[in-house]
Amino acid sequence: MKTELISTVFLSEKRKNTLIMLLNGPATIDEIKQSINGTTSAIMAQVKILLEQGLIEQEEDEYRLTYIGQIVLKKIKPLIETLNVVEGNKEFWDSRDLAAVPENLLDRIGDLGEVIIHEPDLNHLFEPPKELLTSLKQTKNVCTFYSYFCPTCPNNYSELAKKEVNYNLILTKPVYERLRDEYTCQYDAIMESQNSHLYVCDENIITPGAISVTDNLLLLSFFNKKGFFDHKKVISFEESAREWGREFFMHYKQFSEEVQ
Numbered sequence: 001m002k003t004e005l006i007s008t009v010f011l012s013e014k015r016k017n018t019l020i021m022l023l024n025g026p027a028t029i030d031e032i033k034q035s036i037n038g039t040t041s042a043i044m045a046q047v048k049i050l051l052e053q054g055l056i057e058q059e060e061d062e063y064r065l066t067y068i069g070q071i072v073l074k075k076i077k078p079l080i081e082t083l084n085v086v087e088g089n090k091e092f093w094d095s096r097d098l099a100a101v102p103e104n105l106l107d108r109i110g111d112l113g114e115v116i117i118h119e120p121d122l123n124h125l126f127e128p129p130k131e132l133l134t135s136l137k138q139t140k141n142v143c144t145f146y147s148y149f150c151p152t153c154p155n156n157y158s159e160l161a162k163k164e165v166n167y168n169l170i171l172t173k174p175v176y177e178r179l180r181d182e183y184t185c186q187y188d189a190i191m192e193s194q195n196s197h198l199y200v201c202d203e204n205i206i207t208p209g210a211i212s213v214t215d216n217l218l219l220l221s222f223f224n225k226k227g228f229f230d231h232k233k234v235i236s237f238e239e240s241a242r243e244w245g246r247e248f249f250m251h252y253k254q255f256s257e258e259v260q
Helices: 002-010 013-022 029-036 040-052 067-088 090-095 130-138 153-162 173-182 184-192 239-253
Strands: 056-059 062-065 115-118 141-146 166-172 196-201 210-213 218-221 233-236 256-258
Touching: 002 013, 002 067, 013 029, 013 040, 013 056, 013 062, 013 067, 029 040, 040 056, 062 067, 067 090, 130 153, 141 153, 141 239, 153 166, 153 184, 166 173, 166 239, 173 184, 173 196, 184 196, 210 239, 218 239
Parallel strands: 141 166, 166 196
Antiparallel strands: 056 062, 115 233, 141 210, 196 256, 210 218, 218 233
16 A cells, blocks of 8 residues: 555645645546646546545545545655755756755755756856846845855945845855955945844854845855856745745854854
8 A cells, every 4th residue: 555655645746736826725527627737637637546545535626635645745744855956956966065064954844845056157257147146226124144255245245234134145255255354335335234133153163155035036056066146046035945045044143143
């Protein structure tokens, strides 16, 4: 039976997506069809299998998870979400050093949802992705962590400070010192802002490349397994990803000291 249930859930995308949809409540065939983009006959064939396995039940024209279906799906859903994140960009994740991510967040990496892997061309290696720049122009809240120096970032930092965006910025000590010593005007704008808070991270902990969380976007970058930064970044617009990113940022905030 264990093998049958696993096969039922994982060997058909339509069955898997139908079950995940029904976690949110009962649905008709037409609603299922609209959600997972299949023909009525194709969906009915998979629904029949789910009924036979006791994972769903029918009440009038609606289908819902059985109690067994709810138990199984609540356990399997995090695994499905994780596989969706990892398998969609397996080469990228295989090459990342994820030692900087706390275990509890690694367990929830599926929260990143649908991600974009941003890989800039040679003409834009040192520029933030356009998605981030667009988001920064609109957002009212930003949490940012950097362990490498981005030449265009000081101007972005100071613009946020001047607009009095609710801004929390964590830098490693070498990045902070370069900002302070070489970008005086931008540094002063941050320090003079009532809503900007600048922190320096403990040098003795493992860090990612970058974390940026705005009102509608999460951006992450990690060093590769050889310890190099190759400019590849993860972008997600999902709410669960932003919450994941905020928790990741707060993890480093506890190891940081605010600059007064």
